[in-house]
Structure formats: C-alpha cells, structure tokens
Amino acid sequence: MxxxxxxxxxxxxxxxxxxxxxxxxxxxxxxxxxxxxxxxxxxxxxxxxxxxxxxxxxxxxxxxxxxxxxxxxxxxxxxxxxxxxxxxxxEQKEETKKQGNKFQQIIRTFGDIFVPIIPVLVATGLFMGLRGLVTQEEILALFGTSPDALSDNFMLYTQVLTDTAFAFLPALVAWSAFRVFGGSPVIGIVLGLMLVNPELPNAYAVGEGEADPLMFLGFIPVVGYQGSVLPAFIAGFLGAKLEKWLRQRVAESLDLILTPFLTLLIMITGALLVIGPIFSAVEAAIMAGTTFVLQLPFGLSGLLVGGLHQVIVITGVHHIFNLFEIQLLADDGMNPFNALITAGIAAQGGAALAVALKTRSKKLKALAFPSSISAFLGITEPAIFGVNLRYIKPFAMALIGGAAGGFFAALFNLEASGMAITVIPGSLLYVYDFVPLMLYVITNVIALGTAFVLTWMFGFSDKMLEEVKTE
Missing domain, CATH: 3.30.1360.60 (Glucose permease domain IIB)
Known part of the structure; x- marks a missing residue:
C-alpha cells in the first residue's frame, strides 16, 4: 500500500x-x-x-x-x-490571504471569523429541533403525557440549551474577530460580553416594545446587542487593531495593565455610542434586502438560491451566507435559507449518482459513487470538481434540479431550526414538527430526482470521457 x-x-x-x-x-x-x-x-x-x-x-x-x-x-x-x-x-493561510482580488480576500476573512463559531450554532439548531420534537403533543402522547404536564424546570433547561449561543453571540463574534485580526481573544470575549451586559436594555425587549433604550447625550439610543453580528464584528476588528497599536506604544512595564484597560475603555464607549447604532442600522438594511429576496412570491427565491448557490460555491465566496444565516436565526429563531441551499447540494449528488450508474468506466464509477455520497452528507466539492463540472452538462442539470427543489421549498416557506448541515444530516433541523420534516424530504427528493433524470437523459454519456481528454 x-x-x-x-x-x-x-x-x-x-x-x-x-x-x-x-x-x-x-x-x-x-x-x-x-x-x-x-x-x-x-x-x-x-x-x-x-x-x-x-x-x-x-x-x-x-x-x-x-x-x-x-x-x-x-x-x-x-x-x-x-x-x-x-x-x-x-502558514498556507497567510500566503493565501495575499492571493486573489480584494473582494475575495474580504470574503475569506468572513469565513475565517464565522466558520469557527458555526459548530456551536449547529448544536444550538439541533437542540431547537429536538426541543420541538420532544414537546410535540403526538410524541408526548406515546409516553402518556402532554405539553401541559412538562415542568417549568424542564422547559428552563431546554431554554438554556437553545438560547445561550444567540444570547451571547456578540461575544463569540468579537472573540473570533480579535483572533483573526491579531488581537488578544480574551479581550474580544470581554468586549462582546459588555455588548450584552444584562444592565443594558435587552435588544429583543426593546424591539418588542417591552423596554426603552437608554438615551445618551439626549439623542443616542443605547441598547444591548443580543443577536447582533455586524456591530460585534466591526468592534472586534477595530478593537484588535487598537490593541496592536497600543502595544507598540505603551511601555513594556505598563503593557499588561494599560493595554487591556485602554482597549476595553475606548472600544466599549465607541461600540455603544457610535459603532452599535450605525452598524445596527446597516445590519437591518442588509437583512431587509435578504428577507425581501427570501420572500419573493411564487417560489422565485427558491429558483434563484437553489439554482445558483452551487455556482457561488465554485467561486469560493459562499461564506458570506454564514452572516445571513446567523442573523436570520438570531432574529427569528428560524432559517429559510437552509432548505434552499440543501436543494442545490442534493442535486449535485443526484447528478453525480447518475454519472456513476450510467458510465462504463470503472475509474469514473469509483470516483462518482463516493462523490455522490459525500454530497448527500452535505459536502459537494468532490461531486462538483471531480465529476459534474468536469463534464459541464451534469453540473448544469444539477443547477436545474437545485432550482426545482428550492422552488418547492420556497412555495411552502420551509424553515430550519439551525444552519450548516444539509441533505441527510440536515433532516435533524426539521424534526421539530412532522410537516416540515416531510416537506424537507420531498424537497431533497425533487432536487435529487430532477438532477438524476436530466443527467441520465441529457447530461452525460461515455463519449464525454474522450472529449474531455482531448480538450
């Protein structure tokens, strides 16, 4: 071997x-x-x-x-x-940062910041789905009980599991931003925690009209930033830069005391009075645009996202969607984006599976079968770069399949309880109720089936093997 x-x-x-x-x-x-x-x-x-x-x-x-x-x-x-x-x-990451245009570098930075915090958000989404499952009347009836019989302590326990990550989301974002931009991550954590200090009016309570913001200087509204991403990101970026700048100028004997003190003092003041109000408005505008697209009538959002998401994956800038999904979950607790991108991913697996079953090439079969399985588990790179994009037509058929599945999901306003897992593992984000779970299964079947049939009929033949080699 x-x-x-x-x-x-x-x-x-x-x-x-x-x-x-x-x-x-x-x-x-x-x-x-x-x-x-x-x-x-x-x-x-x-x-x-x-x-x-x-x-x-x-x-x-x-x-x-x-x-x-x-x-x-x-x-x-x-x-x-x-x-x-x-x-x-x-070391390669540092070298890679120098590659590509400015936009690609910015998107890679977004990925570096948000990817490390996704696992805890995935866990939170699964907790939400499981809480919905175990509190369903039909499920509880199997054990001879009902939702009314659940104790307050049990419901409090489930809230601890499902609410903690998003309640302290700014701390996670600020920590990761400090880490990426060269600051001290522990300072980032404290700065983020300051943004959600319970002494500040809770952002959710203010949004629901149950509390009023504090007014500084008579016109600057100050609230907590529970569930906010962009203000914490900007505060983390500027805070890391400020800390590095201070360390170059503060005497070594005073560095341990003065640098953290000044960094936190300056940044929390700036975050609450300037960064927070400004970038909360920017964040709201971005999410309003995202929500507008997701709420397009007649399933148009599904056609667009389901059909084009994997094209964006090829460019490597798809990490920008992490920001949208995190904010959707923080705002509403549900994520309609997941079902749409799941359709695109399942379709890539369906196209690769069709190639695997149709080709007579043993080498291509050995490549396409595991690539399709990988896609059904949520990872499409082997299917895209190893099979579908190499022969072009399977990739195009998969885009159509993704659009079809996304169209169905959008028509029924299908929403996930979390993010970052798709296709087979993603079903755990829909177990909170029977109907969403069935709609999710149908979405995947439509996407996979459409891509499979189209690829089988029009998207691939073994003649393409020789054509690709000739090219």
Missing amino acids: SEENKQIAQELIDAVGGLENISSVAHCATRLRIMVKDKEKIDQNRAEDIDKVKGAYYNAGQYQVIFGTGTVNRIYEQFIALGAPESTKS
Whole structure:
C-alpha cells in the first residue's frame, strides 16, 4: 500500500510541474493543498487521471487535490518523503490571504471569523429541533403525557440549551474577530460580553416594545446587542487593531495593565455610542434586502438560491451566507435559507449518482459513487470538481434540479431550526414538527430526482470521457 501511495505522490508531483514548482504542501481532512509557483505548469488532465484522485482544482493560490479522509494523510506523508517542502495550514493561510482580488480576500476573512463559531450554532439548531420534537403533543402522547404536564424546570433547561449561543453571540463574534485580526481573544470575549451586559436594555425587549433604550447625550439610543453580528464584528476588528497599536506604544512595564484597560475603555464607549447604532442600522438594511429576496412570491427565491448557490460555491465566496444565516436565526429563531441551499447540494449528488450508474468506466464509477455520497452528507466539492463540472452538462442539470427543489421549498416557506448541515444530516433541523420534516424530504427528493433524470437523459454519456481528454 505504501508503494502504491508513493507512486501516486510521485505522479502528482510530476503533474504539477515537479518539485521545483512546489512552494509548500499541507493538507486538510480531505484535500492535499499544494502551493505552486507557476500554475501554468500544472497538467490538469494528468492530475485528474491519477489513481485515488477524486478531483483537483486551482483556487486562490492553492492547487487542491481531493483524496478523501484518511487517504490524504498517507499521500501527504509520501509527498514529504519525496522532498516536497511542508508547511502548516496556518502558514498556507497567510500566503493565501495575499492571493486573489480584494473582494475575495474580504470574503475569506468572513469565513475565517464565522466558520469557527458555526459548530456551536449547529448544536444550538439541533437542540431547537429536538426541543420541538420532544414537546410535540403526538410524541408526548406515546409516553402518556402532554405539553401541559412538562415542568417549568424542564422547559428552563431546554431554554438554556437553545438560547445561550444567540444570547451571547456578540461575544463569540468579537472573540473570533480579535483572533483573526491579531488581537488578544480574551479581550474580544470581554468586549462582546459588555455588548450584552444584562444592565443594558435587552435588544429583543426593546424591539418588542417591552423596554426603552437608554438615551445618551439626549439623542443616542443605547441598547444591548443580543443577536447582533455586524456591530460585534466591526468592534472586534477595530478593537484588535487598537490593541496592536497600543502595544507598540505603551511601555513594556505598563503593557499588561494599560493595554487591556485602554482597549476595553475606548472600544466599549465607541461600540455603544457610535459603532452599535450605525452598524445596527446597516445590519437591518442588509437583512431587509435578504428577507425581501427570501420572500419573493411564487417560489422565485427558491429558483434563484437553489439554482445558483452551487455556482457561488465554485467561486469560493459562499461564506458570506454564514452572516445571513446567523442573523436570520438570531432574529427569528428560524432559517429559510437552509432548505434552499440543501436543494442545490442534493442535486449535485443526484447528478453525480447518475454519472456513476450510467458510465462504463470503472475509474469514473469509483470516483462518482463516493462523490455522490459525500454530497448527500452535505459536502459537494468532490461531486462538483471531480465529476459534474468536469463534464459541464451534469453540473448544469444539477443547477436545474437545485432550482426545482428550492422552488418547492420556497412555495411552502420551509424553515430550519439551525444552519450548516444539509441533505441527510440536515433532516435533524426539521424534526421539530412532522410537516416540515416531510416537506424537507420531498424537497431533497425533487432536487435529487430532477438532477438524476436530466443527467441520465441529457447530461452525460461515455463519449464525454474522450472529449474531455482531448480538450
């Protein structure tokens, strides 16, 4: 096995232009990430024809080769053994930040900030779904009880599970922003907690008219920022920059005392009196635009989002949607965006499955089958870059399937209780009631089925194998 992996590593080194064209190599859970000096020296067809390679593409300074979990570790070991210079993912990330245009760099920064906090938001969404499930009258009847019989203590316990992450969301965002922009994360946490201090009027209570904001200088409204993202993000960004600036100017003997003191004093004053009011208004405007799109009549939002989301994934700027989903959940506790993007993801899996069943190529079958399964678990890169986009038509058919599934979900206003998990795992976000769960299943069947049928009938034939090789 090691000799086989060594041969694969050597073939890949040759395909990317040899060791002299490799700046460094690292890997993540599924992909080998190669920093190349000259991307024109990469032989794409040669790389994709290598055994165990499930897809390869160049993005933002990295040549990313998909091997899959476990396999990538072994190929990486052979890569290093053959003389490729290794680097950590953080070192590659710093190098990657210099790649691409300004917009791409900004979107990558959004990803760096929001991706680390998504796991706790996923857990919160699952807690919401499970609370909805266990408090359903039909479910409780199976155990000889009813919703009225649930104790206040039990409901309080479930609220602790479901409300904590969003109640202290600014602390999570400020912590991550300080971490990304080079500040002290613990200062970010405290700054974020200050924004939701219980002594401030609760933002939700003010929004519902149950409390009044504090008025500073007679005209500046001050409230807590429970559930807000953008004010905490801006405060975290400016706070990290301020802390770094202060550390360069405060004497070392006083740094431990003065730098945190001045950073928090200046930033909480600015956050409550300037940043908060201004960027809360900006955040409200952005969400109003997002809500407008999601509420387009006749299922148009589903056609747009379900049909185009995976196109945006190819560009690598899809992390911007994390901001929208987090804010949707913070505002309303529900996320209509999840069902729409789920349709696009399921459709990519359906198209890859059609290719796997229709082709006579053993190598393509071995690539397309696991790629479709990966998509059904919510990860589409192997299906997109390894199969569908390589032959173009399957990808186009998958976009149609995503639009069809998204159209259905939008017609029925399907909403999730969380974010970040889709297709099969995503069903856990809809167990809060029987009807949404069934609508979610139908959405996936429509998306997957449409993409599968269209790809089978019009989107793929084995003639494409030779055409792609010729190109």
